[in-house]
Amino acid sequence: MSETPPGTVREIRLTEVPSGLPGPEHLAVVEVPTPVPGAGEVLVRNRCFQVFPALRTLTAGGVPGAPFPPLRPGDTLFGPAVGEVVTAGDGASLRPGDLVSHFQGWREYAVVPDPEPLDGTLPDPAAHLAPGATAYAALTRIAGLRPGETVFVSGGAGGVGSLAGQIARLLGAARVIGSTGSAAKAERMTAELGYDAVVLRGDGPFGVRLAEAAPDGIDVVVDNVGGEQLRAAADAARPGARLVLVGTLATQLSAASTGATAPVELDTFRLILGNITLRGLTGVDAATTAEWRERFGAWLRSGSISFPHTRIPGIDRAPQALRELFDGRHVGTVVVEP
Amino acid sequence: MSETPPGTVREIRLTEVPSGLPGPEHLAVVEVPTPVPGAGEVLVRNRCFQVFPALRTLTAGGVPGAPFPPLRPGDTLFGPAVGEVVTAGDGASLRPGDLVSHFQGWREYAVVPDPEPLDGTLPDPAAHLAPGATAYAALTRIAGLRPGETVFVSGGAGGVGSLAGQIARLLGAARVIGSTGSAAKAERMTAELGYDAVVLRGDGPFGVRLAEAAPDGIDVVVDNVGGEQLRAAADAARPGARLVLVGTLATQLSAASTGATAPVELDTFRLILGNITLRGLTGVDAATTAEWRERFGAWLRSGSISFPHTRIPGIDRAPQALRELFDGRHVGTVVVEP
Numbered sequence: 234m235s236e237t238p239p240g241t242v243r244e245i246r247l248t249e250v251p252s253g254l255p256g257p258e259h260l261a262v263v264e265v266p267t268p269v270p271g272a273g274e275v276l277v278r279n280r281c282f283q284v285f286p287a288l289r290t291l292t293a294g295g296v297p298g299a300p301f302p303p304l305r306p307g308d309t310l311f312g313p314a315v316g317e318v319v320t321a322g323d324g325a326s327l328r329p330g331d332l333v334s335h336f337q338g339w340r341e342y343a344v345v346p347d348p349e350p351l352d353g354t355l356p357d358p359a360a361h362l363a364p365g366a367t368a369y370a371a372l373t374r375i376a377g378l379r380p381g382e383t384v385f386v387s388g389g390a391g392g393v394g395s396l397a398g399q400i401a402r403l404l405g406a407a408r409v410i411g412s413t414g415s416a417a418k419a420e421r422m423t424a425e426l427g428y429d430a431v432v433l434r435g436d437g438p439f440g441v442r443l444a445e446a447a448p449d450g451i452d453v454v455v456d457n458v459g460g461e462q463l464r465a466a467a468d469a470a471r472p473g474a475r476l477v478l479v480g481t482l483a484t485q486l487s488a489a490s491t492g493a494t495a496p497v498e499l500d501t502f503r504l505i506l507g508n509i510t511l512r513g514l515t516g517v518d519a520a521t522t523a524e525w526r527e528r529f530g531a532w533l534r535s536g537s538i539s540f541p542h543t544r545i546p547g548i549d550r551a552p553q554a555l556r557e558l559f560d561g562r563h564v565g566t567v568v569v570e571p
Numbered sequence: 572m573s574e575t576p577p578g579t580v581r582e583i584r585l586t587e588v589p590s591g592l593p594g595p596e597h598l599a600v601v602e603v604p605t606p607v608p609g610a611g612e613v614l615v616r617n618r619c620f621q622v623f624p625a626l627r628t629l630t631a632g633g634v635p636g637a638p639f640p641p642l643r644p645g646d647t648l649f650g651p652a653v654g655e656v657v658t659a660g661d662g663a664s665l666r667p668g669d670l671v672s673h674f675q676g677w678r679e680y681a682v683v684p685d686p687e688p689l690d691g692t693l694p695d696p697a698a699h700l701a702p703g704a705t706a707y708a709a710l711t712r713i714a715g716l717r718p719g720e721t722v723f724v725s726g727g728a729g730g731v732g733s734l735a736g737q738i739a740r741l742l743g744a745a746r747v748i749g750s751t752g753s754a755a756k757a758e759r760m761t762a763e764l765g766y767d768a769v770v771l772r773g774d775g776p777f778g779v780r781l782a783e784a785a786p787d788g789i790d791v792v793v794d795n796v797g798g799e800q801l802r803a804a805a806d807a808a809r810p811g812a813r814l815v816l817v818g819t820l821a822t823q824l825s826a827a828s829t830g831a832t833a834p835v836e837l838d839t840f841r842l843i844l845g846n847i848t849l850r851g852l853t854g855v856d857a858a859t860t861a862e863w864r865e866r867f868g869a870w871l872r873s874g875s876i877s878f879p880h881t882r883i884p885g886i887d888r889a890p891q892a893l894r895e896l897f898d899g900r901h902v903g904t905v906v907v908e909p
Contacts, residue, residue, distance in 0.1 A: 250574040297808075298844040459839040470634075481840050495840040501797040502819045502833040504851035511849040513842035 236329075238267045238276060238319050243548050243571070244340030247292055247304045254489035255292040256556030260310070262549050268344040270322035275333070277288040277345050281544070282314035282338025284554045284567040286392070289485045289492045296493045300516060314338035315351070315358045334361045341548055341571045354530040360540045362568055364531025366517040368397035368455060369525040371477035372404060375512050376453040380405030383447055385466050385493040386428075387411075388457030388482045390418040393540040395426050397455045402427035403537060406453075411444045412439075412462055414561045421564050426541060438463035450474075458482045459495040467499050468539050478513045484561050574667075575606045576614060576657050581767025581886050581909070582647045582678030585630055585758045591826030593630040595895030600887050606682040608660035613671070615683050619882070620652035621700040622892045623730070627830045629821045634831045638854060649740070653689070653696045654677035672699045678884055679909045692868040698878045700906055704855040706735035706793060707863040708721050709815040710742060713850050716792040718743030720784055723804050724766075725749075726795030726820045728756040730904040733764050733879040738764035741875060744791075748784045750777075750800055752899045764879060778803035788812075796820045797833040805837050805847065813848045824897050830851040879903025 241264045251259045270276045288310065290296050295303025304310065318331040319342070328335065332351040337343035351358055371472040372378045388394045389411020401409045411428040413419050419431035430446040432439065443465045456463050460483030466476060481495035482552035495497035503509070518523070532538035543563040545554045558567050579602045624646065628634050633641025642648065644829045656669040657680070665671065670689040675681035689696055710716045722739040726732045727749020739747045749766045749852045753755050757769035768784040770777065781803045794801050798821030804814060804846035819833035841847070855863075870876035881901040883892045886909035896905050 296840065296844070298841070456839075463839060469908075478839050478843050481843065484840070493840070494838045495843075496836050497839050498834050498836045499799060499837050500832045501794075501851070502634065502822070502831070503636070504849065505816050505819065505853050506634070506638075507851060508853060509851045511842065513839070513845060513847045515843050515846060552850050 236319060237304055238278070238342060242267050242341040243263060244309045245548065245551050246309050247306050249306055250294065251292055254486070254559045255288060255378075256555065256559075257552040259292065260552040260555070262552070264424060267342055270320060270325070270344045272323045273325055274322045274344050274346045275318045275325050275327050275348065276320045277316035277333055277335065277337075277343045277348060278319050279314050279316040279338060279341060279343060280570050281359050281362060281570045283312050283364075283392075284551070284558050284569060285312045285364075285365050286480065286485055286558065288312065288321060288555060289559065293492055298412070309337055310339035312338040313362050314343065315361050316343065332358055338569075339551065354526045356530065356533050357540065359542065359544070359568055360533065361531065363529070363540050363542070364392045364395060364564055364566065365396040365400070365524045365529055366525040367479050367514065368400050369427045369528070370452065370517045370521045371479055371514055372397065372400055373454045374521055375477045375514055376455075376475040378404050378406060378453050381407045382452035383408040383410070383449065383471075384453045384455070385410045385412075385443070385447065385451045385469070386455045386457070387466065388480060389413055389422055389426070389428060389431065390564045391457055391480075391482065393479055394455070394457050395565040396538075398422065399427040399538050401453070401455075408447070410443070410451070412443075412458065418561075418564055425539065434462065440468055443469055444509040453477075455479060455550065459484065463497050467503065467509065467511075470503075470507055472507045473509070474507065475510045478511060479487070479515075486561065542568050544568050544570055546570045574616075574657060576616070579603060579604060580605045583886065584647050585642045585644050587644055588629055588632065592824070592894065592897045593626060594897075595629065595890040596862075598893070599892040600890070605680055608658060608682045610661045610685045611663055612660045612682050613656045613663050613665050613686065614658045615654035615671055615673065615675075615681045615686065616657050617652050617654040617676060617681060619697050619700060619864075619906045619908045621650050621702075621730075622889070622896050623650045623702075623821070624818065624896065625647060626650065626893060627897065629713045631830055647895060648677035649674055650676040651700050652681065653699050654681065658709070670696055676907075677889060692864045694868065694871050695878065697880065697882070697906055698867065698871065700904055701734060701867070701878050701880070702730045702904065703734040703738070703867055704860045704863040705852065706731050706738055707866070708855040708859045709793045709817055709839040709852055710735065710738055710791065712859055713815045713852055714793075714813040716742050716744060716791050719745045719747040720790035721748070721787065721809075722791045722793070723748045723750075723781070723785065723789045723807070724793045724795070725768060725771065725800040725804065725904050726818060727751055727760055727764070728797055729818075729820070730895050731817055732793070732795050732887060733903040734876075736760065736882055737876045739791070739793075741870065746785070748781070748789070750781075750796065756899075756902055758799050763877065772800065778806055781807055791815075793817060795834055796849040797822065801835050802837060805849075806843065808841075808845055810845045811847070812845065813850065816849060816851045824899065863888050880906050882906050882908055884908045
């Protein structure tokens with residue numbers, strides 16, 4: 234079924250470079266003529282897009298080596314999105330009504346060259362916005378999690394963390410410990426997200442609290458935070474532990490930081506004596522992503538996993554949603570339905 | 572051929588816990604009755620023993636998790652040694668004249684239960700004191716060095732480093748960069764030890780100098796130093812780089828440090844964006860050690876590698892040799908011939 238797009242559509246643009254955390258005061262909802270697909274392109278009506286944490290650094294000018302280009306004032310924001318093909322240009326292989334995933338979120342309609350069609354592996358199209366491939370690759374390919382091991386997920390209520398805890402449990406972890414910033418989130422983590430224990434940040438010295446939660450030490454870490462929490466995790470690491478670094482929320486969420494570096498002080502003597510591995514992870518290869526989707530779909534259908542997310546309706550609320558992401562207001566992935 | 576041991580023999584004991592670097596003022600050469608082997612033991616006349624850097628922390632009280640017990644005042648020092656069986660107790664499988672390697676250096680004669688007989692794999696018995704298995708495991712098993720890559724070895728003139736540079740070259744590294752503390756050692760490193768370039772510490776900001784020596788970045792690091800040099804290596808790491816941590820000379824060789832921790836500040840954001848691995852390494856498994864010895868023996872016989880070491884004759888000079896090790900006076904492994 235084809236539909237006629239409106240004459241104008243809305244999108245979110247950066248109006249000024251934030252000096253701290255980005256939010257509504259740095260963004261504008263603008264109305265633009267509906268774009269027209271060229272040859273091989275399709276016009277997609279976005280059903281939902283992810284409010285993703287990398288926008289902290291992208292709106293601040295980016296960092297060298299980052300996988301995404303920085304945003305300048307006047308640019309339209311971007312990020313993972315799922316939508317429906319409305320019209321197809323000459324030579325496009327997709328047809329109106331096809332569901333696709335692409336990277337042009339933050340707008341009601343997007344013109345995309347050759348987006349990836351959804352193949353029904355995941356029962357809910359929005360689940361394509363789940364950043365679970367990172368959590369899955371960290372626990373399997375990089376850390377090689379073995380049944381019976383103890384896992385610590387810093388930032389355990391976030392987009393990656395809220396899936397990492399559940400995946401660790403499904404892969405046979407004996408004990409899964411998380412960290413987060415509020416008692417309300419901690420409660421949801423133990424009730425719904427597979428965590429055995431949660432350490433609250435700001436509730437006394439983090440290292441002491443983590444050691445209490447993991448008295449026998451930690452084998453595998455999925456670190457979304459860095460800084461003090463990563464240091465504490467390294468101190469609690471058992472011989473042969475694998476620490477996978479996937480995020481730097483400690484500096485990303487701090488208005489005082491530029492977000493472009495994430496310093497941590499580690500004791501290399503401890504790393505040596507414990508044969509401990511730290512490994513940074515960005516980007517997941519296609520084979521692992523496909524494997525993750527197969528398993529995620531099966532787990533979702535059997536009810537063994539949930540896709541924790543918050544749906545925010547209306548593109549005009551997207552700028553506020555970005556601020557709320559950095560304020561740590563939500564559990565799981567933050568999804569806007571424009 | 573059997574020989575009669577003397578009635579008394581000399582060994583080196585710790586007399587006081589050093590507040591800084593250990594040396595002659597903390598050690599004594601003492602004369603003791605020649606020990607007598609019991610059942611299953613042999614009396615070994617030590618031909619040579621290694622002056623090894625771990626004595627820095629062992630004489631200072633040790634650190635939790637270390638593979639060796641700490642030394643207390645009154646204890647005889649220990650470490651890798653090679654010697655010849657003089658007399659064998661009842662039931663010992665070795666015979667007088669057999670060459671063995673064991674861990675009771677720092678004495679002229681040692682009683683050892685069941686030492687490992689040398690099998691002739693290495694052409695020079697002293698080469699058993701080479702700490703090359705660590706360098707070999709770091710470059711092969713841990714880093715998976717590929718031909719054409721660029722390697723940085725911090726502390727490149729030390730016992731491990733002086734072999735790591737040569738091994739990296741033999742394994743096909745395109746460029747091998749080292750660091751050291753003096754121009755004289757730097758010259759030997761490029762002339763004899765396979766290094767293309769050497770960065771001197773204390774000669775301006777280390778990171779700037781390392782980046783000049785490795786303008787296209789570094790793929791593999793064997794880090795004997797930690798601290799500023801490790802940080803600089805992480806800054807120069809190319810995407811997918813592997814940094815193997817094997818030593819902490821920056822704090823081990825500093826009289827101001829206790830030697831029990833080796834702090835380094837790293838930027839986890841960089842580690843994530845570059846998919847960079849840091850891995851601590853202590854202890855090498857038996858299979859890798861055996862593989863190393865086979866290759867080391869073959870390389871020594873073909874003249875493709877040297878065993879860089881300094882031989883110091885006389886057990887009475889051993890205390891001063893320990894001080895000289897920490898002063899960085901020598902290239903390669905420091906070996907005492909008691």
